[in-house]
Amino acid sequence: MTRVFSGIKPTGHLTLGNYLGAMRRWAEVDQHRSDALFCIVDLHALTVDHDPARVRRLSRQATTLLLASGLEPELCTVFLQSHVDEHTRLSYLLECVATDGEMRRMIQYKEKAARERLRGGSVRLSLLTYPVLMAADILAYGADEVPVGDDQVQHVELTRDLAVRFNQRYGHTFTVPRATRPEVAARVMNLQDPTSKMGKSDDSGPGIVYLLDEPDVVRKKVMRAVTDSGRDVEYDREGRPGVANLLDILAACTGGNPESLAAVYDSYGALKKDTAEAVVEVLRPVQTRHRELCAEPAYVEEVLRIGAEKARASARPTVDSAYRAIGLLPPV
Ligand code: ATP
Numbered sequence: 001m002t003r004v005f006s007g008i009k010p011t012g013h014l015t016l017g018n019y020l021g022a023m024r025r026w027a028e029v030d031q032h033r034s035d036a037l038f039c040i041v042d043l044h045a046l047t048v049d050h051d052p053a054r055v056r057r058l059s060r061q062a063t064t065l066l067l068a069s070g071l072e073p074e075l076c077t078v079f080l081q082s083h084v085d086e087h088t089r090l091s092y093l094l095e096c097v098a099t100d101g102e103m104r105r106m107i108q109y110k111e112k113a114a115r116e117r118l119r120g121g122s123v124r125l126s127l128l129t130y131p132v133l134m135a136a137d138i139l140a141y142g143a144d145e146v147p148v149g150d151d152q153v154q155h156v157e158l159t160r161d162l163a164v165r166f167n168q169r170y171g172h173t174f175t176v177p178r179a180t181r182p183e184v185a186a187r188v189m190n191l192q193d194p195t196s197k198m199g200k201s202d203d204s205g206p207g208i209v210y211l212l213d214e215p216d217v218v219r220k221k222v223m224r225a226v227t228d229s230g231r232d233v234e235y236d237r238e239g240r241p242g243v244a245n246l247l248d249i250l251a252a253c254t255g256g257n258p259e260s261l262a263a264v265y266d267s268y269g270a271l272k273k274d275t276a277e278a279v280v281e282v283l284r285p286v287q288t289r290h291r292e293l294c295a296e297p298a299y300v301e302e303v304l305r306i307g308a309e310k311a312r313a314s315a316r317p318t319v320d321s322a323y324r325a326i327g328l329l330p331p332v
C-alpha cells in the first residue's frame with residue numbers, strides 16, 4: 001500500500017491556503033487510499049521567534065482542526081513530531097549527508113531569514129537546517145508520496161536528493177518520495193498582496209482567510225481582495241494575479257475549473273461575492289466539527305497518544321537501519 005506522509009507547522013492559525021493546498025486532500029483522498037501519517041510538526045515552529053505558550057496552544061488547535069477537517073484516526077495516524085524521537089535522531093544523520101550550500105539555496109530559508117532580519121531579530125540555525133529535519137520526517141516513514149502545496153515542492157525535491165545520496169553511499173535504506181500537489185489552489189495567494197503566498201505566519205491579517213474566521217469576516221476579506229483596475233474577468237496568473245487567485249479559490253471550493261469559471265463572470269463584484277459564499281460553505285462543516293471537538297479535549301489527547309505510538313513503531317526500524325548503514329555500532 002502506498003505510504004503517505006505530510007505535516008503542518010503550528011506557527012499560526014491555519015489558513016484557507018493550508019486547507020485547499022494540503023489538508024482537504026489528506027482527508028478526502030489520501031487517508032482513504034493509502035497508509036497515511038499526518039504530523040503536527042511542532043519542532044519546526046521553533047525555527048523562528050516563538051512564544052512557548054502560543055506554540056502549545058497552536059499545536060492543540062492544529063490537531064483539533066485536522067480532525068475537524070475530516071481526518072479519522074481509524075484510517076490514518078495523527079501525531080506530534082516532538083513525541084517521536086526518531087525525527088531528530090534521523091535528522092542528524094541527514095545533516096551528515098546534506099551540504100551547507102544546498103541549505104542556503106532553499107527559497108523559504110532566504111525569504112524567512114530576510115523577514116527575521118527585517119524584524120530586527122537574528123536567524124536561528126534551525127531555520128537553515130529545517131529542510132533536513134523535514135527530510136527526516138518523510139524518510140523515517142518510508143513515504144512514497146508527500147501531498148503538499150506548491151511552496152513545499154522544493155523541500156521534497158531536496159528530500160529526494162538526500163535519500164538517493166544516502167542510498168548510494170551507504171546502501172539502500174530509504175524509499176525515495178515524491179511530492180503530489182492539488183490540481184487547483186496549489187498556491188493560494190494573499191488577498192491583499194496576490195503576488196505573495198497566503199501564509200499562516202505572515203503579518204497581513206486582512207489578506208489571510210483563517211479556517212476559524214466567522215462567515216462575516218470571510219466575506220469582508222474576500223470582498224476587499226485586491227484585484228486590478230481592469231474589468232474583464234480573465235484567468236491570467238501573471239498579468240492579473242488577484243483575479244486569478246479568486247478564480248482558483250472559487251474553483252477549488254466548488255470543484256470547477258478556473259478558466260471556465262472566468263467565462264461565467266462579467267464583473268469582479270459578482271466573482272468576489274460568489275467566492276466569499278463558496279469559502280463560507282467550505283469552512284462551515286469544519287468550524288462546526290471544530291466546536292464539537294473543543295468540548296472533547298480528552299479525545300484529542302488520546303488521538304495524539306495512540307498516533308505517537310503507531311508512528312514510533314513505524315519509524316524506528318528505518319531509523320535504526322540508517323544508524324547501522326552509516327557506520328554506527330548498535331548499542332550493546
Ligand atoms: P508558515 O508561514 O509558518 O510557513 P504555512 O501557511 O506556509 O505556514 P506550513 O505549515 O508551512 O504552512 O505548510 C503546511 C501545508 O500547507 C504545506 O503542504 C504547504 O505546502 C501548504 N500551504 C501553505 N500555504 C499554502 C498556500 N498559500 N496555498 C497552498 N498550500 C499552502
Ligand code: MG
Binds near residue numbers: 151199
Ligand atoms: Mg510554510
